[in-house]
Amino acid sequence: MSDVWQDTITTAETIRREFHANPEMGWQEHRTAARVREILSALNISWRTCAGTGTVGILNPNGSAAHIALRGDMDALPIHEATLKAWSSMNDGCMHACGHDGHTATLLATAKWLKYHEAQLKGPVSLIFQPAEEGGHGAREMIKDGALDGVDEIYGWHNWPAIPFGQMLCPDGLVMCGNGTFKITLHGQGGHASQPELCRDPVLAASAITLNLQQIISRRLAPQQAAVISVTSIEAISAPTVIPQNAILGGSIRVPDRKIRDEIYRLITEISQQTAASYGVVAEVEHFPRYDATINHPLQATQMRRLWQEVNGADSLDFVTATPIMASEDFSYYLQHIPGAFALIGSDDGPEHQVPCHSPHYDFNDRLIPVVTRLFSRLVGVGVPVPEELP
Structure with a gap:
């Protein structure tokens, strides 16, 4: 792998643990937002504030091809952490128990990789760092403040401990209730x-x-x-x-x-x-x-599955897990406005990462950062190093 790729992933893992140690509830993500904006500025990526603690970064703004948005959520939950990790929450009663720290860090890794390869982009790319997914209707407020203005397609994901590591669940149509x-x-x-x-x-x-x-x-x-x-x-x-x-x-x-x-x-x-x-x-x-069902658009879901298989192999799609998943996501708001797709990506690589989301013992699997950064990068047309096996 290239030195740039390895530095991108290593840095993102460090940032993820920093976010985990400093969780913030929905609409209170002030420190997280400031850190995201600091990193985007250091990468020379233009950004604007959106819906208060939200941020929208933009790459290749004058591109002529389809404008694609990639989304990561940032908020934590009112849970007392019990993981005993070195990076455990320092905010008592507040914890990243759903992996939004990892989603944000992965989007930042994608931002860094895409900035380094910005010349390969054909169209604009929006990086949507969204607050208040956990019941706060953050996506709705981001849309109201123009996060989707000019955007043609949007893609998002969620880590899922109930699925084996590296398996993707991304059906056409209904994915989450x-x-x-x-x-x-x-x-x-x-x-x-x-x-x-x-x-x-x-x-x-x-x-x-x-x-x-x-x-x-x-x-x-x-x-x-x-x-x-x-x-x-x-x-x-x-x-x-x-x-x-x-x-x-x-x-x-x-x-x-x-x-x-x-x-x-x-x-x-x-x-x-x-x-x-x-x-x-x-x-x-x-x-x-609260939220409506998350319903994928078939063309974009097909694209997401195809690119996932190109990197991770023909057997990397999950055809076992029953859909719809009964959990909910405010990504549904985006899909009601423009075409896009949302995937659940398995994080279970052993007992440590089998703990379900919203548990005080949950911790995000950092091995997902390079896997999803590859997917996001390919969705916007940028190549990535592909290892012989999953990292």
Whole structure:
């Protein structure tokens, strides 16, 4: 491999660990944004601020071919890290538990490699460093602030510990589901635990509603329909001898489209209110739609798969993992505006990188940086060193 390539990858790995040690939540990525901009400036890549903590870099702005955008997300999660790595989070209660540190570092590696080979570019290339993917609608705000202005195609990716290392999942059409959350507030009648007949127990109603909501998937939707309903929290603060006045249920849904989302929300409301009534309490149901499904455009997905196979071999595509993946991504916003594709790329090369995203024990697999930098570079027409085997 060339010295430039090796320096590009080694530097990116160091930067990735720096980002990991200094995570920032969505819309608070001030240090991360400053570091990204510092690196782009050092590479003599023009950039502009976008949506506050977001940044859009531009290469070969006067190119005549298709304008391609590449995206990396930057935000972390409210999780206490437990990896015990030397580069563990120094911000207590905030952690890069989804690999956005690696996504950002990989896009910076791509930026450095493309700048060195800018003369090979036929069209403009936008480098989109996006904030607030984790529920903050960062992509939507980047679009509002012009991140896609003049862009013809966009490509993105996510590391995926559930897939073997170096395998790509990039189907035509639906790749990841849409999502939403809900909140059910139960208003009962509190009182002494020794006199339940004088109370209307919201805890008992909350328990029944939790069970009954599971029947939506098993009995109210077709077995072929991909969807998830998860009650993720029950809050009923009280004392051992006190039946509380109120209880609150919280949860999440995963759906392939808006039609199924609306039907599930309707059923959550119906079942919650009717179940609550049977226990003598009142249910107030609120719904919060979040992201739509991430749906690839076939031409761009085909291009992504083809270039991946050219570098990594004919057997490097994942045909085993069922789609859609039930997780969600705000990359969906970009794909609603312009053609593009989003891929899940396997990071599992052993026990250390089998830990799922959003776990306090998760850490990004740095071996993905050169692999995806090759892909991004080839997507915009720049050659890369291809090793005899995956790094």
